Structure formats: structure tokens, C-alpha cells
Amino acid sequence: MDTLSYKTISANASTVNKQWVLVDAEGQVLGRLASIVAKIIRGKYKTDFTPHVDCGDNVVIINADKVVLTGNKATEKEYLRHTGYPGGQRSVTTKELFVKHPERIIENAVRGMLPKNKLGAELFRNLRVYAGSEHGQEAQKPTPINLNDLK
Numbered sequence: 001m002d003t004l005s006y007k008t009i010s011a012n013a014s015t016v017n018k019q020w021v022l023v024d025a026e027g028q029v030l031g032r033l034a035s036i037v038a039k040i041i042r043g044k045y046k047t048d049f050t051p052h053v054d055c056g057d058n059v060v061i062i063n064a065d066k067v068v069l070t071g072n073k074a075t076e077k078e079y080l081r082h083t084g085y086p087g088g089q090r091s092v093t094t095k096e097l098f099v100k101h102p103e104r105i106i107e108n109a110v111r112g113m114l115p116k117n118k119l120g121a122e123l124f125r126n127l128r129v130y131a132g133s134e135h136g137q138e139a140q141k142p143t144p145i146n147l148n149d150l151k
Contacts, residue, residue, distance in 0.1 A: 011050040016043075018126075019057045022135075022142035025106065026066040033067065034109035036150050041126050042114065045150065054119065058126045060142050065102040065131045069094065079108060103129035 021040060025033055043049050043056030078091045097105060106129050114120040128137060135142075 009048055011048045011053050011055045013053065015048075016053065016055045018055075020137065020140040020142035021057045021059050022144040023059060023061045023147060024063055024144070025061050026063040027068060028147060029068050029070055030073075030105065030109055033061075033147060034106060034113055036147050037061065037106075037127070038110050038113035039150075041110070041123050052119065054122055054126070056123060056126060058140070058142075059128070060135050060137045060140075061103075061106055061127070061129045062133050062135050063131075064106050064129050065098075067102070067106060074098070102131045 023033070023037060037059050039045060040059055041056045043054070046055060049055060074095050075093060077094045079094070079097060080089060080091050082089050094105060107127065110127055111120075111124055114123050128135065130136075
């Protein structure tokens, strides 16, 4: 057996093949949607996945206002932020955030499932979330995918 013919391929920025993917969030459970989208953004579904390289796809999520929350998350889950001033911690419930900015709920869920480093910040830029069915990425011709086919 010729062991030199089996080479491990490590992707880099010039060899990565990035695609645009369209995901419809209507009727999807938030956590399951976010975990699959995070894997797509990270590139885990690709055969040439390399942990330290942005080798994932660009994801466009539509119908963020129709995502499903299970249990009591709509009333009990809180999102915290800080203004930067003393005593500046602010909290908002999921229900309040859902009324004003439904796309931020999905963004926060996906951001929490990405690495907490420079690569994670770079990967998060590959996500676009829209509350309605219209999106601004028609020029990229995103390929629609069914999340129920992926695990």
C-alpha cells in the first residue's frame, strides 16, 4: 500500500468554495434552526472542512418572524446587554425583542453556537437574517435548502 498517495487536504482562503444558501425559518424551532445554520456557516457539512479557516457558506434566513419557540421561552428567557455605564445592565424578554426585532433572536442564537474568537466574529458576518420573505441577496442567487434533510 502506497502511503504517500493519501494526503490530508487542508483548506485555505484561496481554495475554499463558498456558496450562498437560502433558509426558510417558517415553522422551524429556534434552537434546531440555529444549530444547523451554525454548522453550515462553519463549513462542517463540507468534506474539506478545516477548523481554523472560514470554509463555510453564506446563509440567508427569511421569515425570521415565523420561527417557533418551545416551552416558556417567549416570556421567561431574557437577553442581557450593558450600556457601558455603571448600573447600565439592561434586559429584554424574548417577547419584547420579537415584536421590535425578530431577526435578532436568530442572530443571537447562531452567534452563541459559533466559536468565541476572531474566527467566530468573521464567520458571523456570513449570516443575513430577514424578518419577512423578501431579502436583499437576489443578486447572489442563493440556493434554497430544506433543513429537515440535514441533521
